[in-house]
Amino acid sequence: MYQKVTITKGIDWVLIMLYLLLVIIGLISIFSVEFKPGDDFFDNLFAFQKNYSKQVIYFGVCVVIAVLILLTDSKFFTATANLFYAFGILLMIFTFIAGKTVNGSKSWIPLGFINLQPVETAKIFTALALSKYLSINDINLKKPRTQLIAAGISFLPIVFSILQNETGLALVYFSFLLPMYREGLPPVYLIIGASLAVLLIVTLLLTTSTLIICISAVAVAAVYFMRRRLKRDKQPLLIILLLWGAAVLFAGVAVPFLFKSVFQKYQADRIFSMVGRDNPFETADTTVNISTVKKKPVENYNVKQSKIAIGSGGFSGKGFLKGTQTQGDFVPEQHTDFIFTSVGENFGFIGSTVVVLLYGLLLFRIIFIAERQRSTFSRVYAYSVAGILFFHVFINIGMTIGLAPVIGITLPLMSYGGSSLLTFTILFFILIKLDADRQLVLR
């Protein structure tokens, strides 16, 4: 009796309902991708040969683990945060020894029934470790030393991730900037980081000359709007000029140099295919034919098919199991990274908006939960979860509709795959457990 009360006491039912809703929508979507007219639904469900039936098992495992987490004392997480972090790093190192290669990245550890991706699960440990560090009394993120340690904790997995050829997952770790910002990291870092990221992506998306014109236009606009202030003080003009010069150098010289001389051709191609473009800096055999270099950005196959599937859904969609693109297997990796296309085609604008809004509600609920915590540990952890979730959702949905580069990260809770589902389940339920004990002050 006592046990039961502790499990359900104080837990946030809204969060659990949203979690269940998204998992169920995910299962339906995976089912719609795989199910062909004439298949025997029950046979397949219990034969566990199909992805949707496997996903049901993963979900079962997740439920068990969720219950276990709710049964755990909250203090356990604070106590073992650093230990787990170390364990996560060790797992990533272990991957180099006993890893399994899937889709060109050696980042998986086979555990028999499930393949574990340490870079994925290390998100949990990193979130806990960062929370632990930032909950130390009188910590001040305005101090460079604190900043350095926090960044070290957050970004160490990136190194392993890149070495394992999982660039997409590496980028997720930048979402830890969100809790850091909330805890007092000066916004200038974020602004500089965001600017660089935007500049980098824009550099990849636009041709060099277009980009330089754009940058110049921005600079001229800035001068124009600051003209009164510039009359009194010439210093901002200098800063604008310097920034402008740096940006032009970056876009016009550094990036082409990087792609022409530093990267191998295949690396450059891979980076450009992320944004759905052919490599415009192809110089390896210019002697052969210059005219083959395409000026116009050409969409890559995945993004094109994904946009066709979603776009053809229309306002209300083609109906469940009636999507021609989904049924015809036109979208590659539709059950994993591109699961959102199935929603978009079958249920149209209404369906996809509902899903986006559900993720939105989830994000706002997590922020709401974060802000009601008494302990910094819980708050930082909640913000970490929000950051990871936000990054995943934005990049994943963005890439299916041509707004973000294709970097191979999953749509939380919906994409097929045990590793991803398990990771987010653990992330959420630790949060729910911490929230249930929000009256405690945890360190």
Next chain:
Amino acid sequence: MPSFNQSRKNVVRLVFFTVIIILIARLFSLQVITSKYKILAEDQGTFRKVVYPDRGLIFDRKKRTILQNTIIYDLMVVPSKIKGTDTATLCKILDIDSAEFHKRIITAILKNRSYRPSVFEALLSDEKMAKINENLYKFAPGYYLQERPVRDYPYDAAGNILGYLSEVDTNFLKKHEGEGYVSGDYAGKTGLENSYEKVLMGQRGIEYLKRDNKNRITGKLENGIYDTMAVAGQNLYSSIDIELQELGEKLMQNKVGAVVAIDPKTGGILAMVSAPTYKPRLLTGAERKKHYVDLLLDPRIPFLNRTVGAYYAPGSTFKTLQALVGLSEGVVDANTTVVCRGAFYGCGRPMKCLDPGVWALKGAITHSCNTYFAVVMQKVINNPKYPGVDSSINHWAHYMNAFGLGKKLGVDVPSEKPGKIPTAATYNKIYGEGHWNFCTFRSVSIGQGEVQTTPLQVANEMAYIANKGYYITPHVIDSIEGGDKFGLLEQYKVRHTALNIPDSIFEAVHDGMQGVMESGTGRYAKVPGIVVCGKTGTVENAYKGVKQKDHAFFAAFAPRDNPKIAIAVICENAGFGSSSAAPIASLMIEKYLKDSIEGKERKAKVEQLSNLDLMPLRIKVAMRTQDSLRHRKDTAYLIEKGFIKIIADTIGIEENEETDVAELKRENNKKEKQKDSVKVNAILPQQERRTEADSVKRD
């Protein structure tokens, strides 16, 4: 610890909110505003399949099927599934070597990818089909048999009338845009298949199917709610008597010429034999292409439908019409007599006549007296009623046009030619204005010279005489099952009665024609128990300026009192009409009116006539040349010189079968260098000629 950065939560919320709005806005533009992706999705995700309906059938006048559909099989292959099949057995059955096998598989992969079916061998012969079917388990699932509907001719006759189908080419597609044809379709190219294409093809249906990323069909779209049903082609009921047609084809074996029989009451064509003809089954089935090229290069030009597409001077059969003109113009009456002293002396140089005596109309027709008809026409031309020869000959031509000569009759068999009736303009062009008179063209009076008719026109003119003053446009198709939606048959209900010639005049002509059969030149064409009115004709002709043996002509109708059949028979270079054309007509009349040939003697006559070889020598020579070892080289030469084009134009085929010719061309390119200048006489139909008949034999 209360946080001093609490306000930052609002910044975070704002960022989240903004991003969510951006995502939704983008989804809105992608899914609701833009229609581009819907079109793209339809293009790649669905497949519009055309369902071909059964083509219409054609029946003869006794409702016997003379053109129907049957199934022939194609051997299909899916290259990705052929691993482990018994290739050796397959090659043995199909009689190909492994190099050819690999070539075909590679072609299939290049054409349709390895996971989609391609044709491995089209149109299997019955024998191959049986062997493959027996061993199909050895070849499955990489190979399978696929049905393909083709045309079938239960009687293997009437090829020239029915015509054949062929794959449509770009010209056809351009001409018939918007009628639902796509490249690869088959359409009627000649004969009735061509004239009634619209009716026979039916209405194509459309099925919407789902397609996957490898272009495989995965099922019906939305269970077929957008599909439209195919409607089968309409059946045609013709006036052909297929047994009569078969008899005609049999009788015309080994001869060059034509037979046309018409029901005068309806204008319905009973038989239409062009000789030499071809067996229509040759143009369906596995060997179609080979047969097609062989037939196209045959010096006998079997594709030429001589009944509507070849010109013959009508000869003495024309005299009946001359009589009608003379009588209705009033220059002679039934009792006017003309004295013949062995020749027509009206124009200085005598025109021979072999029947000296005094002839009135009846006797003149019966004995085919040249002098009589020369005098009659002279009177018509020099009639003081008209200001000059110009207007009188035009008036004469007007009569002839009313009889259905000198213009296209409008029969429903394609490639009809108009024939020629001279007018003032014709002679002005040849001799200059004022430099000609009746004597210049006196041979026209006996059906030679500038008069050119098709056998159909001669048969139709017999129908006109039989009906005493009208004819109905001759046609093969009487009715269309389910209604004549395109008004194709309207023109075949029109009675042509341009001139009001009194019955008495026709009676006089009938008397003369009956006399032909009883005491005149048509004695050999008597039909036991039936009163036949007929007229023989012997037509002088020349080929490339060299005088040839005369053509034998015979035209008749029967029975006199209630005409049921009007017939014209021409045998090229057969000499006297009485030994070939007349007996052929007589047997045809007997067959049609009595439904069979009775009596031993008559049956023997059928055999005798069908064995009679009247093939002109020049054609035999040409055939021998072509059969010789030089055959291929000659073919190359013909192709190079564009002869095939000439032949095709002559036959009146609308479009050349480009592919076949191109293929042959390629095949022969290599041998080109060895070619010497051997020239094959491609026998073209009667050349234009203007020989004055100096002497006309009595026929």
